[in-house]
Amino acid sequence: MNIFTIPVRNLRRKILRTALMLVIFTIGVLSMVAINNVSRVVGDSFEKKMNQFGANILVYPKADTLKISYGGFDLGSLAYDIKYLHESRVVSSINNIELKKNIGAVAPKLVLVKRLLGQSVVMVGVNWQEELKIKNYWGIKGKLPEKPDDILIGSGIAEYFKIDNNSVVEIESILYEVTGVLEETGSDDDSVIFMDIRHLQSISGMSDLVNFVEVSALCSGCPIEDIVEQISGKLPDTDIRALQNVVKQRMSAKGFVEKLAGTVSLVIMLTASCMIGLFMFTSVNERKKEIGVLRSMGYSRLNVFNIFCFEALLIGVIAGVLGYFSGFFVSFKVLEILKLGEDIVIHFRFTRFVTTFLLVTLISVAASVIPALKAARVDPSEALVML
Protein backbone atom coordinates (compact mmCIF):
# COMPACT_ATOMS: atom_id res chain seq x y z
CA MET A 1 0.00 0.00 0.00
CA ASN A 2 1.40 3.32 -1.05
CA ILE A 3 0.28 6.38 -3.00
CA PHE A 4 -0.19 4.31 -6.18
CA THR A 5 -2.77 2.13 -4.47
CA ILE A 6 -5.28 4.97 -4.83
CA PRO A 7 -5.17 5.43 -8.64
CA VAL A 8 -4.79 1.71 -9.29
CA ARG A 9 -7.86 0.88 -7.18
CA ASN A 10 -9.85 3.70 -8.70
CA LEU A 11 -9.08 2.43 -12.21
CA ARG A 12 -10.07 -1.07 -11.18
CA ARG A 13 -13.31 -0.02 -9.57
CA LYS A 14 -14.44 2.10 -12.51
CA ILE A 15 -13.60 -0.73 -14.83
CA LEU A 16 -15.95 0.38 -17.60
CA ARG A 17 -14.51 3.85 -17.73
CA THR A 18 -10.98 2.46 -17.56
CA ALA A 19 -11.72 0.01 -20.35
CA LEU A 20 -13.17 2.77 -22.51
CA MET A 21 -10.14 4.98 -21.97
CA LEU A 22 -7.87 2.05 -22.74
CA VAL A 23 -9.78 1.19 -25.90
CA ILE A 24 -9.68 4.77 -27.17
CA PHE A 25 -6.01 5.18 -26.47
CA THR A 26 -5.07 1.72 -27.70
CA ILE A 27 -6.90 2.34 -30.97
CA GLY A 28 -5.02 5.62 -31.27
CA VAL A 29 -1.65 3.95 -30.76
CA LEU A 30 -2.63 1.01 -32.92
CA SER A 31 -3.57 3.20 -35.87
CA MET A 32 -0.46 5.28 -35.44
CA VAL A 33 1.78 2.21 -35.46
CA ALA A 34 -0.12 0.52 -38.27
CA ILE A 35 -0.22 3.62 -40.48
CA ASN A 36 3.48 4.15 -40.03
CA ASN A 37 4.40 0.53 -40.67
CA VAL A 38 2.18 0.29 -43.72
CA SER A 39 3.34 3.60 -45.11
CA ARG A 40 6.96 2.60 -44.70
CA VAL A 41 6.38 -0.66 -46.55
CA VAL A 42 4.20 1.00 -49.17
CA GLY A 43 6.81 3.72 -49.59
CA ASP A 44 9.56 1.14 -50.02
CA SER A 45 7.60 -0.90 -52.49
CA PHE A 46 6.60 2.32 -54.22
CA GLU A 47 10.24 3.14 -54.57
CA LYS A 48 11.03 -0.33 -55.82
CA LYS A 49 8.31 -0.02 -58.41
CA MET A 50 9.55 3.43 -59.43
CA ASN A 51 13.04 2.05 -59.80
CA GLN A 52 11.74 -0.11 -62.56
CA PHE A 53 11.28 3.03 -64.59
CA GLY A 54 14.91 3.49 -65.42
CA ALA A 55 18.29 3.77 -63.86
CA ASN A 56 19.44 6.57 -61.63
CA ILE A 57 23.22 6.16 -61.79
CA LEU A 58 25.39 5.96 -64.92
CA VAL A 59 28.94 4.64 -64.90
CA TYR A 60 31.11 5.81 -67.84
CA PRO A 61 34.74 5.44 -68.76
CA LYS A 62 36.62 8.50 -67.61
CA ALA A 63 36.81 10.96 -70.49
CA ASP A 64 40.13 12.75 -70.58
CA THR A 65 39.22 14.52 -73.78
CA LEU A 66 36.55 17.15 -74.09
CA LYS A 67 33.09 15.79 -74.26
CA ILE A 68 31.96 15.90 -77.83
CA SER A 69 28.34 16.84 -77.71
CA TYR A 70 26.39 20.00 -78.28
CA GLY A 71 22.80 20.86 -77.56
CA GLY A 72 21.91 17.32 -76.74
CA PHE A 73 23.34 16.19 -80.04
CA ASP A 74 25.86 13.56 -79.07
CA LEU A 75 28.91 13.39 -81.28
CA GLY A 76 30.49 10.72 -79.15
CA SER A 77 30.84 8.36 -82.09
CA LEU A 78 33.05 10.90 -83.80
CA ALA A 79 35.59 10.67 -81.05
CA TYR A 80 38.57 8.70 -82.20
CA ASP A 81 39.53 7.03 -79.03
CA ILE A 82 36.35 5.52 -77.65
CA LYS A 83 37.09 4.08 -74.26
CA TYR A 84 35.58 0.93 -72.81
CA LEU A 85 34.99 -0.49 -69.38
CA HIS A 86 35.69 -4.08 -68.36
CA GLU A 87 32.29 -5.55 -67.67
CA SER A 88 33.24 -8.23 -65.17
CA ARG A 89 35.27 -5.84 -63.02
CA VAL A 90 32.76 -3.01 -63.06
CA VAL A 91 29.73 -5.19 -62.35
CA SER A 92 31.36 -7.08 -59.52
CA SER A 93 32.73 -3.84 -58.01
CA ILE A 94 29.31 -2.23 -58.00
CA ASN A 95 27.75 -5.32 -56.53
CA ASN A 96 30.26 -5.29 -53.71
CA ILE A 97 30.02 -1.77 -52.35
CA GLU A 98 29.10 -1.29 -48.71
CA LEU A 99 25.55 -0.28 -49.58
CA LYS A 100 25.09 -3.22 -51.93
CA LYS A 101 21.67 -3.97 -50.51
CA ASN A 102 20.54 -0.69 -52.08
CA ILE A 103 21.64 -1.76 -55.56
CA GLY A 104 18.55 -2.84 -57.51
CA ALA A 105 20.02 -3.59 -60.93
CA VAL A 106 23.33 -3.30 -62.74
CA ALA A 107 22.79 -3.20 -66.51
CA PRO A 108 25.93 -3.12 -68.70
CA LYS A 109 25.68 -1.92 -72.32
CA LEU A 110 27.81 -2.30 -75.39
CA VAL A 111 26.80 0.03 -78.24
CA LEU A 112 28.13 -0.60 -81.74
CA VAL A 113 27.18 0.57 -85.22
CA LYS A 114 26.51 -2.26 -87.72
CA ARG A 115 25.09 -2.37 -91.19
CA LEU A 116 21.64 -3.70 -92.02
CA LEU A 117 20.26 -3.65 -95.55
CA GLY A 118 22.85 -1.09 -96.56
CA GLN A 119 22.08 1.25 -93.67
CA SER A 120 23.91 1.98 -90.43
CA VAL A 121 22.03 0.81 -87.36
CA VAL A 122 22.86 0.99 -83.68
CA MET A 123 23.21 -2.38 -81.99
CA VAL A 124 22.92 -2.44 -78.21
CA GLY A 125 24.18 -5.47 -76.35
CA VAL A 126 22.37 -5.97 -73.05
CA ASN A 127 22.16 -8.42 -70.18
CA TRP A 128 18.49 -9.30 -70.59
CA GLN A 129 17.82 -10.11 -66.96
CA GLU A 130 19.26 -6.86 -65.59
CA GLU A 131 17.90 -4.77 -68.44
CA LEU A 132 14.37 -5.87 -67.78
CA LYS A 133 14.66 -4.79 -64.13
CA ILE A 134 15.17 -1.18 -65.19
CA LYS A 135 13.00 -1.32 -68.33
CA ASN A 136 9.93 -2.70 -66.65
CA TYR A 137 7.79 -0.36 -68.71
CA TRP A 138 8.76 -2.05 -71.97
CA GLY A 139 5.84 -3.45 -73.90
CA ILE A 140 6.93 -6.17 -76.26
CA LYS A 141 5.01 -7.45 -79.24
CA GLY A 142 6.16 -11.02 -79.62
CA LYS A 143 8.59 -12.38 -77.08
CA LEU A 144 11.97 -11.79 -75.55
CA PRO A 145 15.03 -13.20 -77.33
CA GLU A 146 16.20 -16.50 -75.92
CA LYS A 147 18.99 -17.65 -78.21
CA PRO A 148 22.15 -15.60 -78.86
CA ASP A 149 21.05 -14.91 -82.41
CA ASP A 150 17.60 -13.64 -81.45
CA ILE A 151 17.07 -9.89 -81.49
CA LEU A 152 14.56 -7.36 -80.18
CA ILE A 153 14.03 -4.31 -82.37
CA GLY A 154 12.75 -0.82 -81.63
CA SER A 155 9.48 0.32 -83.19
CA GLY A 156 11.31 2.85 -85.37
CA ILE A 157 13.56 0.18 -86.85
CA ALA A 158 10.59 -2.08 -87.53
CA GLU A 159 8.79 0.69 -89.37
CA TYR A 160 11.80 1.91 -91.32
CA PHE A 161 12.97 -1.47 -92.54
CA LYS A 162 9.44 -2.89 -92.71
CA ILE A 163 10.38 -5.89 -90.63
CA ASP A 164 8.26 -7.55 -87.97
CA ASN A 165 8.11 -10.48 -85.55
CA ASN A 166 9.60 -13.69 -86.84
CA SER A 167 11.37 -11.95 -89.74
CA VAL A 168 14.88 -13.13 -90.34
CA VAL A 169 17.41 -10.40 -91.06
CA GLU A 170 21.05 -10.47 -92.02
CA ILE A 171 23.44 -8.20 -90.17
CA GLU A 172 27.05 -8.35 -91.33
CA SER A 173 26.62 -11.88 -92.70
CA ILE A 174 24.95 -13.35 -89.64
CA LEU A 175 21.26 -14.28 -89.74
CA TYR A 176 19.11 -13.16 -86.82
CA GLU A 177 15.53 -13.94 -85.95
CA VAL A 178 13.41 -11.00 -84.76
CA THR A 179 11.52 -12.47 -81.79
CA GLY A 180 9.91 -9.24 -80.62
CA VAL A 181 9.23 -5.63 -81.48
CA LEU A 182 9.18 -2.94 -78.78
CA GLU A 183 6.09 -0.84 -78.54
CA GLU A 184 6.91 2.81 -79.02
CA THR A 185 8.69 4.18 -75.95
CA GLY A 186 9.43 7.71 -77.14
CA SER A 187 13.06 7.19 -76.22
CA ASP A 188 16.29 6.15 -77.94
CA ASP A 189 15.18 2.56 -77.51
CA ASP A 190 12.83 3.01 -80.51
CA SER A 191 15.65 3.30 -83.00
CA VAL A 192 18.05 0.59 -81.91
CA ILE A 193 18.38 -3.17 -82.04
CA PHE A 194 18.89 -5.08 -78.80
CA MET A 195 20.76 -8.34 -78.59
CA ASP A 196 22.54 -10.45 -76.05
CA ILE A 197 25.67 -8.62 -74.86
CA ARG A 198 27.82 -11.78 -74.82
CA HIS A 199 27.00 -12.45 -78.45
CA LEU A 200 27.70 -8.87 -79.54
CA GLN A 201 31.00 -8.90 -77.67
CA SER A 202 32.13 -12.15 -79.24
CA ILE A 203 31.19 -11.35 -82.87
CA SER A 204 32.90 -7.98 -82.55
CA GLY A 205 36.01 -9.32 -80.88
CA MET A 206 35.33 -7.16 -77.81
CA SER A 207 35.07 -9.78 -75.13
CA ASP A 208 34.22 -8.29 -71.66
CA LEU A 209 34.06 -4.71 -72.97
CA VAL A 210 31.13 -2.34 -72.38
CA ASN A 211 30.54 1.34 -73.10
CA PHE A 212 28.69 2.17 -69.94
CA VAL A 213 26.76 0.63 -67.10
CA GLU A 214 23.37 1.76 -65.88
CA VAL A 215 22.67 1.26 -62.18
CA SER A 216 19.37 1.42 -60.40
CA ALA A 217 19.84 2.28 -56.72
CA LEU A 218 17.17 2.23 -54.03
CA CYS A 219 17.61 5.40 -52.10
CA SER A 220 15.53 4.85 -49.01
CA GLY A 221 17.59 5.46 -45.95
CA CYS A 222 20.67 6.73 -47.74
CA PRO A 223 21.41 9.62 -50.03
CA ILE A 224 22.41 8.70 -53.56
CA GLU A 225 25.63 10.64 -53.05
CA ASP A 226 26.83 7.92 -50.68
CA ILE A 227 26.25 5.23 -53.27
CA VAL A 228 28.00 7.26 -55.96
CA GLU A 229 30.91 7.86 -53.64
CA GLN A 230 31.24 4.20 -52.78
CA ILE A 231 31.16 3.16 -56.44
CA SER A 232 33.77 5.72 -57.40
CA GLY A 233 35.88 4.51 -54.50
CA LYS A 234 35.89 1.05 -56.06
CA LEU A 235 36.19 2.34 -59.63
CA PRO A 236 38.41 5.40 -59.57
CA ASP A 237 38.94 5.30 -63.33
CA THR A 238 35.30 5.92 -64.15
CA ASP A 239 32.94 8.84 -64.37
CA ILE A 240 29.81 8.38 -62.33
CA ARG A 241 26.76 10.50 -62.79
CA ALA A 242 23.71 10.43 -60.55
CA LEU A 243 20.48 11.38 -62.21
CA GLN A 244 19.39 13.64 -59.36
CA ASN A 245 16.02 14.57 -60.77
CA VAL A 246 15.04 10.92 -61.03
CA VAL A 247 16.07 10.36 -57.44
CA LYS A 248 14.31 13.47 -56.19
CA GLN A 249 11.12 12.48 -57.90
CA ARG A 250 11.22 9.07 -56.30
CA MET A 251 12.04 10.41 -52.87
CA SER A 252 9.34 13.05 -53.02
CA ALA A 253 6.74 10.39 -53.80
CA LYS A 254 7.97 8.38 -50.86
CA GLY A 255 8.19 11.51 -48.73
CA PHE A 256 4.61 12.35 -49.55
CA VAL A 257 3.37 8.96 -48.39
CA GLU A 258 5.35 9.32 -45.17
CA LYS A 259 4.18 12.89 -44.55
CA LEU A 260 0.58 11.86 -45.06
CA ALA A 261 1.00 9.00 -42.62
CA GLY A 262 2.66 11.32 -40.12
CA THR A 263 -0.15 13.88 -40.31
CA VAL A 264 -2.89 11.30 -40.00
CA SER A 265 -1.30 9.65 -36.97
CA LEU A 266 -0.73 13.04 -35.37
CA VAL A 267 -4.41 13.88 -35.74
CA ILE A 268 -5.42 10.49 -34.34
CA MET A 269 -3.14 10.82 -31.32
CA LEU A 270 -4.31 14.38 -30.72
CA THR A 271 -7.92 13.24 -30.72
CA ALA A 272 -7.12 10.34 -28.41
CA SER A 273 -5.27 12.55 -25.97
CA CYS A 274 -8.12 15.07 -25.95
CA MET A 275 -10.43 12.20 -25.01
CA ILE A 276 -8.11 11.16 -22.19
CA GLY A 277 -7.94 14.76 -21.01
CA LEU A 278 -11.73 14.96 -21.04
CA PHE A 279 -12.04 11.72 -19.07
CA MET A 280 -9.62 13.04 -16.50
CA PHE A 281 -11.50 16.33 -16.24
CA THR A 282 -14.78 14.63 -15.43
CA SER A 283 -12.93 12.38 -13.02
CA VAL A 284 -11.50 15.39 -11.16
CA ASN A 285 -14.94 17.01 -10.98
CA GLU A 286 -16.51 13.82 -9.71
CA ARG A 287 -13.86 13.31 -7.09
CA LYS A 288 -13.63 16.83 -5.66
CA LYS A 289 -14.85 15.67 -2.25
CA GLU A 290 -12.36 12.84 -2.29
CA ILE A 291 -9.59 15.31 -3.04
CA GLY A 292 -10.85 17.56 -0.25
CA VAL A 293 -10.68 14.70 2.24
CA LEU A 294 -7.19 13.73 1.12
CA ARG A 295 -6.05 17.32 1.49
CA SER A 296 -7.71 17.57 4.93
CA MET A 297 -5.61 14.67 6.16
CA GLY A 298 -2.34 16.15 5.02
CA TYR A 299 -1.94 15.16 1.36
CA SER A 300 0.04 17.85 -0.41
CA ARG A 301 -0.97 19.37 -3.73
CA LEU A 302 1.85 17.39 -5.31
CA ASN A 303 0.46 14.16 -3.83
CA VAL A 304 -2.93 14.87 -5.41
CA PHE A 305 -1.32 15.85 -8.72
CA ASN A 306 0.67 12.62 -8.71
CA ILE A 307 -2.38 10.48 -8.01
CA PHE A 308 -4.13 11.79 -11.13
CA CYS A 309 -1.02 11.75 -13.28
CA PHE A 310 -0.27 8.20 -12.27
CA GLU A 311 -3.72 7.17 -13.39
CA ALA A 312 -3.01 8.61 -16.83
CA LEU A 313 0.46 7.08 -16.80
CA LEU A 314 -1.00 3.64 -16.20
CA ILE A 315 -3.46 4.10 -19.06
CA GLY A 316 -0.61 5.28 -21.28
CA VAL A 317 1.64 2.36 -20.38
CA ILE A 318 -0.99 -0.30 -20.96
CA ALA A 319 -2.32 1.33 -24.13
CA GLY A 320 1.25 1.79 -25.38
CA VAL A 321 2.08 -1.89 -25.12
CA LEU A 322 -1.30 -3.15 -26.34
CA GLY A 323 -1.41 -0.61 -29.17
CA TYR A 324 2.11 -1.28 -30.36
CA PHE A 325 1.69 -5.01 -30.70
CA SER A 326 -1.84 -4.92 -32.07
CA GLY A 327 -0.58 -2.25 -34.47
CA PHE A 328 1.95 -4.74 -35.76
CA PHE A 329 -0.70 -7.36 -36.19
CA VAL A 330 -2.96 -4.92 -38.04
CA SER A 331 -0.14 -3.80 -40.34
CA PHE A 332 0.44 -7.40 -41.40
CA LYS A 333 -3.24 -7.85 -42.09
CA VAL A 334 -3.44 -4.60 -44.08
CA LEU A 335 -0.36 -5.46 -46.12
CA GLU A 336 -1.82 -8.87 -46.75
CA ILE A 337 -4.98 -7.25 -48.09
CA LEU A 338 -2.98 -4.77 -50.16
CA LYS A 339 -0.86 -7.71 -51.38
CA LEU A 340 2.27 -5.81 -50.62
CA GLY A 341 3.59 -8.05 -47.93
CA GLU A 342 5.04 -10.99 -49.87
CA ASP A 343 8.69 -10.12 -49.95
CA ILE A 344 8.57 -7.40 -47.33
CA VAL A 345 8.96 -8.02 -43.63
CA ILE A 346 8.30 -5.52 -40.87
CA HIS A 347 11.01 -5.88 -38.32
CA PHE A 348 10.28 -5.55 -34.64
CA ARG A 349 12.82 -3.04 -33.45
CA PHE A 350 13.25 -2.70 -29.74
CA THR A 351 14.39 0.91 -29.90
CA ARG A 352 11.39 1.86 -31.99
CA PHE A 353 9.12 0.10 -29.51
CA VAL A 354 10.70 1.95 -26.61
CA THR A 355 10.43 5.30 -28.41
CA THR A 356 6.77 4.72 -29.25
CA PHE A 357 6.09 3.51 -25.74
CA LEU A 358 7.71 6.54 -24.12
CA LEU A 359 6.02 8.89 -26.55
CA VAL A 360 2.58 7.41 -25.89
CA THR A 361 3.09 7.50 -22.14
CA LEU A 362 4.24 11.10 -22.37
CA ILE A 363 1.22 12.10 -24.45
CA SER A 364 -1.14 10.41 -22.01
CA VAL A 365 0.42 12.14 -19.03
CA ALA A 366 0.60 15.47 -20.88
CA ALA A 367 -3.12 15.18 -21.66
CA SER A 368 -3.82 14.81 -17.95
CA VAL A 369 -1.54 17.51 -16.63
CA ILE A 370 -4.18 20.24 -16.81
CA PRO A 371 -6.92 18.16 -15.11
CA ALA A 372 -4.36 17.01 -12.52
CA LEU A 373 -3.37 20.62 -11.85
CA LYS A 374 -7.03 21.42 -11.42
CA ALA A 375 -7.22 18.57 -8.90
CA ALA A 376 -4.21 19.88 -7.04
CA ARG A 377 -5.86 23.29 -6.74
CA VAL A 378 -9.05 21.97 -5.15
CA ASP A 379 -9.62 23.83 -1.90
CA PRO A 380 -10.50 21.36 0.85
CA SER A 381 -12.90 23.61 2.76
CA GLU A 382 -14.87 24.50 -0.37
CA ALA A 383 -14.90 20.93 -1.65
CA LEU A 384 -16.21 19.62 1.64
CA VAL A 385 -18.67 22.40 2.42
CA MET A 386 -20.60 22.19 -0.83
CA LEU A 387 -23.11 19.44 -0.51
Place this chain on the structure above:
Amino acid sequence: MLVADKISKTFHSGSVENRILKNISIKIDTGQFICVVGRSGSGKSTFLNILSTLLKPDKGSVVFEGQDITTLPENKINSLRQRDFAIIFQFHHLMPYLTVTENVLLPYMNKLMPVPKSVIRRAEECIDRVGLGARRNMLPGRLSGGEQQRVAVGRALVKSPEILFADEPTGNLDKKTGDEIISLMKNLNNEGLTIIMVTHELSYISCADRVVVIEDGIIKEVSADSCY
Protein backbone atom coordinates in the same frame (compact mmCIF):
# COMPACT_ATOMS: atom_id res chain seq x y z
CA MET B 1 -3.60 23.89 23.74
CA LEU B 2 -5.36 25.72 20.93
CA VAL B 3 -5.94 29.47 21.20
CA ALA B 4 -8.01 31.46 18.73
CA ASP B 5 -7.61 35.20 19.05
CA LYS B 6 -10.03 37.71 17.49
CA ILE B 7 -10.71 35.74 14.33
CA SER B 8 -13.02 37.26 11.71
CA LYS B 9 -14.35 35.82 8.50
CA THR B 10 -16.48 37.49 5.85
CA PHE B 11 -17.78 35.77 2.72
CA HIS B 12 -18.56 37.75 -0.36
CA SER B 13 -21.21 36.44 -2.67
CA GLY B 14 -21.47 38.93 -5.48
CA SER B 15 -21.79 42.39 -3.95
CA VAL B 16 -23.33 41.02 -0.75
CA GLU B 17 -21.00 40.91 2.24
CA ASN B 18 -21.72 38.20 4.73
CA ARG B 19 -19.88 38.70 8.02
CA ILE B 20 -19.93 35.24 9.56
CA LEU B 21 -17.44 35.55 12.40
CA LYS B 22 -16.71 38.77 14.26
CA ASN B 23 -13.64 38.88 16.49
CA ILE B 24 -14.09 35.48 18.02
CA SER B 25 -11.64 34.34 20.69
CA ILE B 26 -11.48 31.02 22.49
CA LYS B 27 -8.91 29.07 24.46
CA ILE B 28 -9.16 25.28 24.38
CA ASP B 29 -7.14 23.22 26.82
CA THR B 30 -5.74 19.81 26.07
CA GLY B 31 -8.18 17.03 26.91
CA GLN B 32 -11.30 19.16 26.72
CA PHE B 33 -14.47 18.12 24.92
CA ILE B 34 -16.03 21.20 23.34
CA CYS B 35 -19.43 21.32 21.71
CA VAL B 36 -20.20 24.05 19.20
CA VAL B 37 -23.89 24.75 18.63
CA GLY B 38 -25.94 27.34 16.82
CA ARG B 39 -28.54 27.89 14.14
CA SER B 40 -27.99 26.58 10.68
CA GLY B 41 -25.87 29.07 8.76
CA SER B 42 -24.55 30.70 11.90
CA GLY B 43 -20.95 29.85 10.99
CA LYS B 44 -20.19 26.71 13.03
CA SER B 45 -18.47 24.91 10.15
CA THR B 46 -16.62 28.07 9.21
CA PHE B 47 -15.36 28.36 12.76
CA LEU B 48 -14.30 24.72 12.92
CA ASN B 49 -12.58 24.89 9.52
CA ILE B 50 -10.55 27.89 10.62
CA LEU B 51 -9.44 26.07 13.79
CA SER B 52 -8.51 22.98 11.77
CA THR B 53 -6.50 24.87 9.07
CA LEU B 54 -8.96 24.08 6.26
CA LEU B 55 -9.92 27.76 6.04
CA LYS B 56 -7.92 30.92 6.61
CA PRO B 57 -9.51 33.73 8.68
CA ASP B 58 -9.49 37.27 7.33
CA LYS B 59 -8.13 38.54 10.62
CA GLY B 60 -6.90 37.06 13.86
CA SER B 61 -4.66 34.17 14.81
CA VAL B 62 -4.96 30.54 15.82
CA VAL B 63 -2.06 29.37 17.93
CA PHE B 64 -1.26 25.69 18.35
CA GLU B 65 1.83 24.59 20.23
CA GLY B 66 3.24 28.07 20.10
CA GLN B 67 2.78 28.59 16.36
CA ASP B 68 0.21 30.71 14.54
CA ILE B 69 -1.21 28.11 12.22
CA THR B 70 -3.00 30.69 10.05
CA THR B 71 0.30 31.90 8.65
CA LEU B 72 2.16 28.60 8.39
CA PRO B 73 3.62 27.66 5.00
CA GLU B 74 1.85 24.96 3.03
CA ASN B 75 4.22 22.11 3.92
CA LYS B 76 3.92 22.83 7.66
CA ILE B 77 0.13 22.89 7.38
CA ASN B 78 0.23 19.54 5.58
CA SER B 79 2.28 17.91 8.31
CA LEU B 80 0.01 19.44 10.95
CA ARG B 81 -3.02 17.91 9.21
CA GLN B 82 -1.18 14.65 8.84
CA ARG B 83 0.07 14.23 12.40
CA ASP B 84 -1.74 16.45 14.88
CA PHE B 85 -5.21 17.21 13.57
CA ALA B 86 -7.90 14.75 12.58
CA ILE B 87 -11.21 15.76 11.06
CA ILE B 88 -14.51 13.90 10.82
CA PHE B 89 -17.32 15.22 8.65
CA GLN B 90 -21.06 14.77 8.54
CA PHE B 91 -20.48 12.40 5.64
CA HIS B 92 -17.95 9.68 6.14
CA HIS B 93 -16.10 10.51 2.88
CA LEU B 94 -14.56 7.07 2.64
CA MET B 95 -12.86 6.03 -0.59
CA PRO B 96 -15.35 3.60 -2.11
CA TYR B 97 -12.60 1.58 -3.82
CA LEU B 98 -10.52 0.95 -0.70
CA THR B 99 -11.24 -1.64 1.99
CA VAL B 100 -11.91 -0.67 5.59
CA THR B 101 -8.28 -1.26 6.54
CA GLU B 102 -7.01 0.71 3.55
CA ASN B 103 -9.36 3.59 4.29
CA VAL B 104 -8.07 3.74 7.84
CA LEU B 105 -4.51 3.70 6.49
CA LEU B 106 -5.27 6.46 3.99
CA PRO B 107 -3.47 9.20 5.99
CA TYR B 108 -0.28 7.19 5.54
CA MET B 109 -0.69 6.33 1.88
CA ASN B 110 0.64 9.58 0.45
CA LYS B 111 4.16 8.25 0.12
CA LEU B 112 6.02 6.11 -2.39
CA MET B 113 7.16 3.93 0.47
CA PRO B 114 4.71 1.21 1.41
CA VAL B 115 2.89 1.75 4.69
CA PRO B 116 5.05 0.20 7.44
CA LYS B 117 3.91 -2.99 9.19
CA SER B 118 3.75 -1.25 12.58
CA VAL B 119 1.27 1.29 11.21
CA ILE B 120 -0.85 -1.47 9.70
CA ARG B 121 -0.95 -3.14 13.10
CA ARG B 122 -2.02 0.10 14.74
CA ALA B 123 -4.71 0.55 12.08
CA GLU B 124 -6.04 -2.89 12.91
CA GLU B 125 -6.16 -1.99 16.56
CA CYS B 126 -8.11 1.16 15.69
CA ILE B 127 -10.53 -0.89 13.61
CA ASP B 128 -11.03 -3.22 16.55
CA ARG B 129 -11.48 -0.19 18.75
CA VAL B 130 -14.38 1.12 16.64
CA GLY B 131 -15.82 -2.39 16.62
CA LEU B 132 -15.28 -3.34 12.99
CA GLY B 133 -12.69 -6.08 13.40
CA ALA B 134 -14.78 -8.51 11.40
CA ARG B 135 -15.35 -6.04 8.55
CA ARG B 136 -11.71 -5.17 7.94
CA ASN B 137 -11.54 -6.34 4.33
CA MET B 138 -14.92 -5.11 3.19
CA LEU B 139 -15.52 -2.17 0.90
CA PRO B 140 -17.40 0.78 2.51
CA GLY B 141 -20.36 0.27 0.19
CA ARG B 142 -21.26 -2.94 2.04
CA LEU B 143 -21.34 -1.27 5.47
CA SER B 144 -24.22 0.47 7.24
CA GLY B 145 -24.16 4.25 7.75
CA GLY B 146 -23.06 3.91 11.36
CA GLU B 147 -20.31 1.50 10.47
CA GLN B 148 -19.10 3.81 7.72
CA GLN B 149 -18.88 6.69 10.17
CA ARG B 150 -17.02 4.44 12.60
CA VAL B 151 -14.47 3.74 9.88
CA ALA B 152 -14.07 7.51 9.54
CA VAL B 153 -13.47 7.70 13.31
CA GLY B 154 -10.94 4.88 12.97
CA ARG B 155 -9.23 6.80 10.16
CA ALA B 156 -9.02 9.82 12.48
CA LEU B 157 -7.66 7.78 15.38
CA VAL B 158 -4.92 5.94 13.53
CA LYS B 159 -2.53 8.87 13.71
CA SER B 160 -3.13 9.40 17.46
CA PRO B 161 -4.00 13.05 16.87
CA GLU B 162 -3.71 15.89 19.36
CA ILE B 163 -7.12 17.28 18.44
CA LEU B 164 -10.15 15.65 16.83
CA PHE B 165 -12.40 18.03 14.92
CA ALA B 166 -15.89 16.73 14.19
CA ASP B 167 -18.44 18.60 12.09
CA GLU B 168 -21.86 17.08 12.84
CA PRO B 169 -20.51 13.52 12.91
CA THR B 170 -23.97 12.20 13.70
CA GLY B 171 -25.83 14.45 11.29
CA ASN B 172 -26.40 11.70 8.82
CA LEU B 173 -27.21 8.92 11.27
CA ASP B 174 -30.27 7.81 13.18
CA LYS B 175 -30.42 8.53 16.90
CA LYS B 176 -29.25 5.13 18.07
CA THR B 177 -26.23 4.91 15.74
CA GLY B 178 -25.42 8.52 16.49
CA ASP B 179 -25.39 7.73 20.21
CA GLU B 180 -22.89 4.95 19.60
CA ILE B 181 -20.55 7.32 17.75
CA ILE B 182 -20.83 9.90 20.53
CA SER B 183 -20.14 7.39 23.29
CA LEU B 184 -17.14 6.19 21.30
CA MET B 185 -15.91 9.77 21.12
CA LYS B 186 -16.58 10.30 24.81
CA ASN B 187 -14.46 7.25 25.60
CA LEU B 188 -11.63 8.63 23.48
CA ASN B 189 -11.96 11.95 25.28
CA ASN B 190 -11.75 10.17 28.61
CA GLU B 191 -8.44 8.75 27.43
CA GLY B 192 -7.14 12.27 26.90
CA LEU B 193 -8.08 13.21 23.33
CA THR B 194 -9.10 16.85 22.78
CA ILE B 195 -12.35 17.01 20.83
CA ILE B 196 -14.09 19.96 19.21
CA MET B 197 -17.49 18.93 17.86
CA VAL B 198 -20.17 20.84 16.02
CA THR B 199 -23.61 19.39 16.60
CA HIS B 200 -27.28 20.08 16.18
CA GLU B 201 -28.28 17.39 18.60
CA LEU B 202 -28.66 19.10 21.96
CA SER B 203 -28.78 15.83 23.90
CA TYR B 204 -25.08 15.29 23.13
CA ILE B 205 -23.90 18.39 24.89
CA SER B 206 -24.12 16.63 28.21
CA CYS B 207 -20.90 14.86 27.22
CA ALA B 208 -19.11 18.13 26.72
CA ASP B 209 -16.88 19.92 29.18
CA ARG B 210 -17.81 23.21 27.55
CA VAL B 211 -20.53 24.37 25.20
CA VAL B 212 -20.17 27.38 22.94
CA VAL B 213 -22.99 28.96 20.97
CA ILE B 214 -22.34 30.91 17.81
CA GLU B 215 -24.92 33.59 17.17
CA ASP B 216 -24.70 36.71 15.02
CA GLY B 217 -21.02 36.18 14.48
CA ILE B 218 -19.98 36.02 18.10
CA ILE B 219 -19.62 33.16 20.57
CA LYS B 220 -21.16 32.81 23.95
CA GLU B 221 -20.06 30.17 26.36
CA VAL B 222 -22.89 28.50 28.26
CA SER B 223 -23.04 25.83 30.88
CA ALA B 224 -24.04 22.43 29.58
CA ASP B 225 -27.10 22.28 31.83
CA SER B 226 -28.57 25.53 30.61
CA CYS B 227 -29.14 24.07 27.20
CA TYR B 228 -31.97 21.87 28.26
